[in-house]
Amino acid sequence: MYHKNLSAQELYVRRQKHTKIVIRVVQLAILFSFLILWEVSASFGWIDSFIFSSPSKLYICFRSLLASGDLTGHIGITLLETLVSFALVILTTLVITVLLWLNKPLSKIIEPYLVVLNSLPKSALAPLLIVWLGANYKTIILTGMSVAIFGSILNLYTGFMETSPDKIKLIRALHGNTAHVLFKVVLPANIPNLFSIMKVNIGLCLVGVIIGEFIGSKQGLGYMIIYGSQVFKLDWIILSILILCVIAMLLYFLLGRLEHRFTCE
Amino acid sequence: MQNILEFHEVDYAYHSMDGEVPALENINFTVGEEEFLVIVGPSGCGKSTLLDLIFGLLQPEHGSVIGDPDAVGYMLQKDHLFGWRTIEKNILLGLEIQHRLTPDTRAYATELLKKYGLYEFRKKRPSELSGGMRQRAALIRTLVTRPQLLLLDEPFSALDYQTRLNVADDIGSIIRSEKKSAILVTHDLSEAISMGDRILILSARPGTVIRTIDLNFDPALSSIERRETDAFKQYFSELWKEMNQLVP
Numbered sequence: 001m002y003h004k005n006l007s008a009q010e011l012y013v014r015r016q017k018h019t020k021i022v023i024r025v026v027q028l029a030i031l032f033s034f035l036i037l038w039e040v041s042a043s044f045g046w047i048d049s050f051i052f053s054s055p056s057k058l059y060i061c062f063r064s065l066l067a068s069g070d071l072t073g074h075i076g077i078t079l080l081e082t083l084v085s086f087a088l089v090i091l092t093t094l095v096i097t098v099l100l101w102l103n104k105p106l107s108k109i110i111e112p113y114l115v116v117l118n119s120l121p122k123s124a125l126a127p128l129l130i131v132w133l134g135a136n137y138k139t140i141i142l143t144g145m146s147v148a149i150f151g152s153i154l155n156l157y158t159g160f161m162e163t164s165p166d167k168i169k170l171i172r173a174l175h176g177n178t179a180h181v182l183f184k185v186v187l188p189a190n191i192p193n194l195f196s197i198m199k200v201n202i203g204l205c206l207v208g209v210i211i212g213e214f215i216g217s218k219q220g221l222g223y224m225i226i227y228g229s230q231v232f233k234l235d236w237i238i239l240s241i242l243i244l245c246v247i248a249m250l251l252y253f254l255l256g257r258l259e260h261r262f263t264c265e
Numbered sequence: 266m267q268n269i270l271e272f273h274e275v276d277y278a279y280h281s282m283d284g285e286v287p288a289l290e291n292i293n294f295t296v297g298e299e300e301f302l303v304i305v306g307p308s309g310c311g312k313s314t315l316l317d318l319i320f321g322l323l324q325p326e327h328g329s330v331i332g333d334p335d336a337v338g339y340m341l342q343k344d345h346l347f348g349w350r351t352i353e354k355n356i357l358l359g360l361e362i363q364h365r366l367t368p369d370t371r372a373y374a375t376e377l378l379k380k381y382g383l384y385e386f387r388k389k390r391p392s393e394l395s396g397g398m399r400q401r402a403a404l405i406r407t408l409v410t411r412p413q414l415l416l417l418d419e420p421f422s423a424l425d426y427q428t429r430l431n432v433a434d435d436i437g438s439i440i441r442s443e444k445k446s447a448i449l450v451t452h453d454l455s456e457a458i459s460m461g462d463r464i465l466i467l468s469a470r471p472g473t474v475i476r477t478i479d480l481n482f483d484p485a486l487s488s489i490e491r492r493e494t495d496a497f498k499q500y501f502s503e504l505w506k507e508m509n510q511l512v513p
Contacts, residue, residue, distance in 0.1 A: 166345055172322060173339030174359035174410065184358065188349050 053238045061235040075243060078209060078220040081137060082251070085144030086205040090198060092149060097156040098182065107157065118150035123211050135216030140209055147208035148201040159193035160186055195259040202251045206244070269336070269413050269446055270296040270319060275328035277314055278471075287471035288314045292328070294465055294474060296414065296446050301437075303449045303457040305504070306467030307511050312450040315472070316416045319448065338412030340420050344403035346391035352402050353378070353387035359410040374409045381405060381439060396424050397432045404436055408443060415440060415447040421456070433460060434488045454508065458500045459488035466507055476507055 006014070035055050041047045042054030049057060065071040100107035126143045133139040163186045171181045213222025221240045228236030275292040278285050288311040296302050304312055317323040321334035346355045356374055360366045378384040381401055391399055400420060407415060420436070421429045437460045440447050451457055457464050464478040480500060482491050491497055 164345075166341060166343065167347070169322075170339075170341060170345045171362065173320065173341065174362050174406075175335065176362040180362045184362065185347070188347065191349070 051234055053235050057235055058239050058242065061239055065236075065239070074219060074221050074224050074240075075247070077137075078206075078213065078222065078244075079247060081140050081144060081209045081212075081220065082202070082206045082247075085141045085148075085209060086198075086202055088141070089145050089148045089152060089201055089205060090194075092145070093152045093156055093197070096153050097160060100153075100157055101160045101182070101186065102178070114150050114154055118154060122147045122208060126211050126215050129212075130216040135218075140212035140217060140220075143212035144205040144208035147211070148204040151204075152197045152201055155197050156190065156194065159190045163189050191262065192259075195255070195262070199252060199255050199259075202255060203248055206248055206251070210244070268295040268297050268331075270332035270448075271330070272318075273329045273331070275318065275325045275330060277311070277318060277323065277326055279314075289318075290471040290473045292472070292474060294477070296448060298413075299441075299444050299446055301440065301447045301449070301460060301462045302465060303451060303461035303463070304465045304467060305451060305454060305457050305508070306472060307469045307508070308452070309470050310467040311470060311472035312467065313418060315467075316418050316448070316450060319414075319416060332414070336413040337416060338407035338410060338414070339416045340403060340407050340418065342419050343423050344391070344399040346399055346402055346406075348391055351388050351390060352383060352394065355391065356387075356402060356406045356409060359406060363410065365410070370409065373411075374405070377405045377408055381435075395428075397428045397435070400424065400432050401435060401439075404439060408439075408445075413446060415445050417447060417449040419451055420449075422452070429456075430489065437488045454504050455492065455497075455501060458497055458504065459491045464504065466504070466511075469511055475511075478504065478507075 038052075039055045042049040042052065042057075062071070100110070122143070125146055129139050129143055129146070133142065167185045167189070168181050171185055176184065209220070210222040210225075213220040214226050217223045221244055224240045225237050228234065228240070272292050272294050275289060276287070277289040278287040280286075292315065294302070304315065306312055314323065316339070318325055318330055319332065319334075320337055320339050346352070347358070350358070353374075356378065357366065357371070360370050360374070375384070378387055381404075383398065383402055383405065386394060386398065391402070394402065403420070417436075421433050424432055433456055449457070449460060458480060461480055463480060465474055466476045466478070467473065468475045478500065482494070482496065486494070
């Protein structure tokens with residue numbers, strides 16, 4: 001044995017930590033080798049840096065856009081629209097799901113409509129919304145909501161209906177009413193479910209907002225992508241995509257932290 | 266002795282699109298103060314329906330149930346402690362729902378926690394407790410609302426045999442020391458004899474009372490001690506024969 005002075009438990013912990021470090025190192029190595037390969041291929045002319053750009057060109061582009069103040073505006077708008085539509089989706093989902101749960105016949109009546117609306121490609125709705133409501137923030141927020149809301153109502157409602165009937169009976173056995181069933185059992189039991197729905201929705205809202213910005217907007221990362229393609233500034237497009245990656249990751253991470261705080265309370 | 270529950274010629278049937286299924290027929294019995302009644306019968310004889318009628322979750326189609334559903338505490342088959350609450354918060358759930366959380370009731374909850382060995386575990390989550398402790402917590406959750414009559418719907422069926430004997434002994438003595446009346450529904454004949462004052466035998470569906478057996482044990486005996494007496498064996502064979510006649 002190599003570690004004669006270590007107990008089995010210490011060895012186990014050490015091995016687990018080691019595996020964690022290896023995973024993180026490999027993840028970062030993939031990212032950096034990709035960036036280096038990209039930069040090298042562009043500078044040696046293996047790929048056309050006008051079309052594929054390069055990390056250094058993107059960095060220069062990023063600096064100049066940041067200096068002009070344009071970029072922060074674009075990022076801010078997209079982020080704001082995404083967060084507002086996300087908050088509205090969660091709020092509306094909660095209200096509608098509770099109403100459906102309280103009124104079972106109503107839920108049976110509207111179920112097929114929800115299913116159809118959920119399977120509909122929402123990008124098809126966006127042009128219509130722009131014409132109906134005009135090219136403004138409200139429309140873009142609504143587009144963001146339209147992508148996420150139907151699926152999240154269906155998912156949360158399923159979660160509500162799967163709440164253990166015995167736990168509901170327990171509340172009745174303690175002489176509780178429907179409000180008690182909702183607030184003491186159904187909602188608390190669905191907190192993990194709500195978080196997993198939120199994690200999916202934050203991404204979907206971002207998709208919806210970008211679709212909205214593609215079609216009717218003068219600001220935002222979606223606008224930057226469309227504008228970049230029209231004037232052939234491919235740096236702008238690739239930069240916007242990278243920023244979107246970072247935003248998506250950040251929002252998901254924040255939700256993860258929130259979930260952790262909530263469930264470990 | 267005053268009766269706290271009376272059943273008079275009660276009938277109950279379930280309805281579905283396929284037709285009517287009679288569950289209970291002409292049920293008559295009473296429960297007195299501090300009496301421990303046990304109901305046994307083959308599967309599907311309507312035992313749980315009977316409890317739901319007592320509790321007022323169902324209304325009889327014929328006959329009458331006389332009793333105060335508000336004074337009844339219901340203990341289900343599993344503990345159903347909520348994983349997102351601590352033991353203490355779980356125990357206070359009934360008081361919370363009934364808007365009866367006062368310093369007095371809280372003190373009573375603490376007293377029960379201390380008396381039945383759960384006080385040190387009050388800040389723990391249910392998943393950190395053993396099956397027996399969880400069942401005790403579930404009983405305390407029912408007791409803090411100060412019911413007169415406790416309904417126990419096979420409360421030990423989810424436990425392993427060893428734990429089951431100990432928990433039944435435990436719960437039985439808690440109910441007696443708190444001077445409550447109780448109705449226990451069970452499949453387990455020896456459990457019925459070891460815990461009850463009186464046994465009601467129900468027939469197969471539609472359930473009706475076919476026999477009542479009064480149990481005469483020394484009140485000082487615990488349920489585990491009862492199992493060692495000769496009377497226990499006699500009651501057991503009597504009950505066994507009766508039950509065997511029910512199964513064709």
